[in-house]
Amino acid sequence: MREYSTALEVQVPVGNLTDDVVRNGExxxxxxAFSRPVDDAWQDVTAAEFLAQVRGVAKGLVAAGVTAGDRVVLLSRTRYEWTLLDYAIWFAGAVTVPVYETSSDEQVGWILRDSGAVAAVVESPEHRSRVSRLRGDLPRLHHLWSIDGDAVGVLRTLGEDVPDDDLEARRTTAGPDDLATLIYTSGTTGRPKGCRLTHGNFLHELTVAVSELDALFDPAPGEGDDEAGTADRAASTLLFLPLAHVFARVIQVGCVRAGVRLGHSADIKHLVDDLGAFRPSFVLAVPRVFEKVFNTASQRAVADGRGGIFDRAAETAIAWSRAQDGGRVPLALRLRHRLFDRLVYGRLREALGGRCAYAVSGGAPLGERLGHFYRGIGVTVLEGYGLTETTAALTVNTPDAQKIGTVGRPLPGASVRVADDGELLFRGGQVFAGYWQSEDPGSQGSEGSEGAPEPVVDEHGWFHTGDIGEIDDEGFVRITGRKKEILVTAGGKNVSPTVLEDLVRAHPLVDQCLVVGDGRPFIGALVTLDEETLPGWAEQHDKTSRVADLLDDADLLADLQRGVDTANEAVSRAESIRAFRVLPDTWTEEGGQLTPSLKLRRAVVTREHGDDIDALYRR
Structure with a gap:
């Protein structure tokens, strides 16, 4: 099938994103509406309290001279104040420009200049100092506040004399076609470009996504719940991904729209404790998080002498999930599954808080094996697909229509087409209004948000994603590669590196993998080791855990080779990895090798490790 559309059967509201906060509060x-960490406990914030806080901060922005359409930069980790300030900026009629708190000074300066921001709210004194150093080149930046410096309190005090009617007039200024946010892409080369997302883009995305994912976003407790159990049974989620990323941002706004209790966790080191205390009914994460949870559990089981039990439990979970698709689960498999549910699966669910039935995954392919594993332990991972330019999801698997290994069907009102060269094209109300400083949404730039060739909207309204994929006869979309990243070996074989990279990265000892081979005689790979799981492996094999001393270790290389062999089973011999090289250092966002959404900056890694790549082909 070359094209598939899903009918729009729900009405997209007219107005702007602030209407949800007002409606909930009244x-x-x-x-x-929220639970926020205060003094080692979760403190509830009601819808009325949130509305009052948003209005107070918004009045401060108005009093400071922020006008309708002005851009306000928000640079912070994921925390309650991020959401509060986001809505306050919208209440003031302004535009939020999110910035990753891990961004370099050069990136922060570029976004502040390019967006023409008149104000910035940062998180810490260190962030404030960084922006202050840049202010000489930022003549339009008039205000700088810090969350840790009581930005919320300062703004509420500043706006005490702003009349309610003046704020309401400002709040209702924006309509569906007006800009809500500028999200700068985290492309792998060149300067990031600002994606212009309107209130209408978000309203369309939220309306169809919340409707399709009603099992996640229904805020009401189940039938028969008593009053005491209502809070624990109602829908809720804990955000820990960066809110500067459109994926987390859409979930934030979706929770506010649906009345789902929302919490924030800024420190990944405390995530397990936060999940246990918050007890979300669903979570969202990128595939690397799901891989790490699985690999960590596997290595801990090995260290405790229970590795064999975990492996059998994992295979049982995968087999049970696959049998579910077939419509019949054999009795012996059901009994094994019930046994491992008591021995293994329950503990894994407790790591997610104990009541998490669903997870949403995006940003990269999850892989069929992990998809079946998580469904088999009782946590259904719903994969979706989208870009910054599409206000997050264009397609999604739903609780009622899921096909593991795909990214689901187009959301209502969206259409997908496969071009002659295999590129995926989309149309829908969530497709962006164009790039900042450009009147043409189809204009070319240096690079799109996902490291693929610059996405464009053609004369027929089709958005070119830069990703390669296919559509099955039921409308489910499968991503098979990235157009720009296709490798062509010296023998003329076209190879999609992401398929192999995802499979190799599933090995417990692997942190990252770069598949190479463009213009080379065969496919090779560079591998970095997982610093969390390596010590357990080293102890089990009575070896040092210093990576530099293990690069040529025969046992380690044999273990990694088994992972490579497993990955090669998914491709033809001409596409398989013939040689790999273990590197002494990890690739990080701080080091510039990963984007904030943990995607590999392929050009950067290839440039930095040119000698290592050449060494693969001197063997």
Missing amino acids: ERPDAV
Whole structure:
């Protein structure tokens, strides 16, 4: 099938994103909208309290001279104040420009200049100092506040004299076609470009996504729940991905729209404890998080002498999930699954808080094996697909229509087409309004948000994603590679590196993998080791855990070779990895090798490790 469309059967509201906060505060004032960590406990914030706080901060922005359409930069980790400030900026009629708190000074300066921001709210004194050093080149930046410096309190005090009617007039200024946010892409080369996402883009995305994922976003407790159990049974989620990324941002706004209790966790080191205390009913993460959870559990089981039990439990979970697709689960498999549910699966669910039934994954392919594993342990991972330019999801698997290994069907109102060269094209109300400083949404730039060739909207309204994929006869979309990243070996074989990289990275000892071979006689790979799982392996094999001393270790290389062999089973011999090289250092966002969404900056890694790549072909 070359094209598939899903009919739009829900009505997209007219207005802007602030309407949800007002409606919740007035119609459900006592409903718990947020829980925020205060003094080692979760403190509830009602819808009425949130509305009052947003109005107070928004009045401060108005009093400071922020006008309708002005851009306000927000640079912070994921925390309650991020969401509060985001809505306050919208209440003031302004435009939020999110910046990753890990961004370099050069990136921060570029975004502040390019967006023409008149104000910035940063998180810490260190962030404030960094922006202050840049202000000489930022003549339009008039205000700088710090969250840790009580930005919320300062702004509420500043706006005490702003009349309610003036704020309401400002709040209702924006309509569906007006800009809500500028999200700068994290492309792998060149300067990032600002994606212009309107209130209408978000309203369309939220309306169809919340409707399709009603099992996640239904805020009401189940039938028969008593009052005491309501809070624990109602829908909730804990955000720990960066809110500067469109994926987390859409979930934030979706929770506010649906009245789902929302929490924030800024420190990944405390994530397990936060999940246990918050007890979300669903979570969202990128595939690398799901890989790490699985690999860590596997290595801990090995260290405790229970590696064999875990392996059998994992295979049982995968087999049970696959049998579910077939419609019949054999009795012996059901009994094994029930046994391992008591011995293994329950503990894994507890690591997610104990009541998490669903997870949403995006940003990269999850892989069929992990998809079946998580469904088999009782946590259904719903994969979707989208870009910054499409206000997050264009397609998604739903609780009622899931096909593991795909990214689901187009959301209602969206259409997908496969071009002659295999590129995926989309149309829908969530497709962006164009790039900042450009009147043409189809204009070319240096690079798109996902490291693929610059996405464009053609004369027929089709958005060119830069990704290669296919559509099955039921409308489910499968991503098979990135157009720009296709490798062509010296023998003329076209190879998609991401398929192999995802499979190799599933090995417990592997942190990252770069598949190479463009213009070379065969496919090779560079591998970095997982610093969390390596010590357990080293102890089990009575070896040092210093990476530099293990690069040529025969046992380690044999273990990694088994992972490579497993990955090669998914491709033809001409596409298989013939040689790999273990590197002494890891690739990180701070080092510039990964994007903030943990994607590999392929050009950067290839440039930095040219000698290592050449060494693969001197063997």
